[in-house]
Amino acid sequence: xxxxxxxxxxxxxxxxxxxxxxMHDNVIHIDIxxxxxxxxxxxxxxxxxxxxFGEEVINNGNVDRKVLSDLVFNxxxxxxxxxxxxxxxxxxxxxxxxxxNKDRIILLDWILLPKTKYFKICDFRILIDVPFExxxxxxxxxxxISQDKIDLRESASIEYDYNDFDFVxxxxxxxxxxxxxxxx
Numbered sequence: 001x002x003x004x005x006x007x008x009x010x011x012x013x014x015x016x017x018x019x020x021x022x023m024h025d026n027v028i029h030i031d032i033x034x035x036x037x038x039x040x041x042x043x044x045x046x047x048x049x050x051x052x053f054g055e056e057v058i059n060n061g062n063v064d065r066k067v068l069s070d071l072v073f074n075x076x077x078x079x080x081x082x083x084x085x086x087x088x089x090x091x092x093x094x095x096x097x098x099x100x101n102k103d104r105i106i107l108l109d110w111i112l113l114p115k116t117k118y119f120k121i122c123d124f125r126i127l128i129d130v131p132f133e134x135x136x137x138x139x140x141x142x143x144x145i146s147q148d149k150i151d152l153r154e155s156a157s158i159e160y161d162y163n164d165f166d167f168v169x170x171x172x173x174x175x176x177x178x179x180x181x182x183x184x
Contacts, residue, residue, distance in 0.1 A: 005109045006126070009135065011129070016128065032094065041063075045063075053071055074152070126166065
């Protein structure tokens with residue numbers, strides 16, 4: 001079974017997925033953001049980023065994610081370019097993980113999941129839709145970024161269609177998590 005968990009930054013999607021995977025031995029949590037971070041370590045990707053965005057995206061031989069995010073969150077075209085560079089590598093890793101874990105319940109956790117082929121193969125699709133003010137406080141604590149950066153991230157975020165999801169969750173209480181673990 002493949003379960004897609006989506007939500008905007010700070011909604012709690014990764015926290016929910018981690019908690020479910022800790023409670024169930026047969027569940028694997030795949031945080032697609034982390035796969036995206038991993039592909040930034042590939043030499044081929046680094047070179048493509050330099051060619052597209054300039055030398056300033058590299059610091060001491062590594063991609064400076066802060067510099068890169070400042071560039072791409074200001075421009076949808078640059079965000080699309082970043083996706084064009086990284087997505088093929090991310091898909092390769094995702095396909096391998098899914099094939100390797102066919103005998104387990106797979107939780108795919110990503111803000112952009114609905115824009116991918118993986119959303120269509122999910123047996124269940126969960127949207128966590130938490131109000132912006134709550135998400136903002138979580139982001140401040142987690143990422144230690146300014147209000148301007150949060151607003152910029154929010155403006156670049158995806159809009160979801162509730163009709164695309166099997167479940168829309170507005171509050172992830174402990175009771176809800178226990179019920180979800182029983183279902184899985």
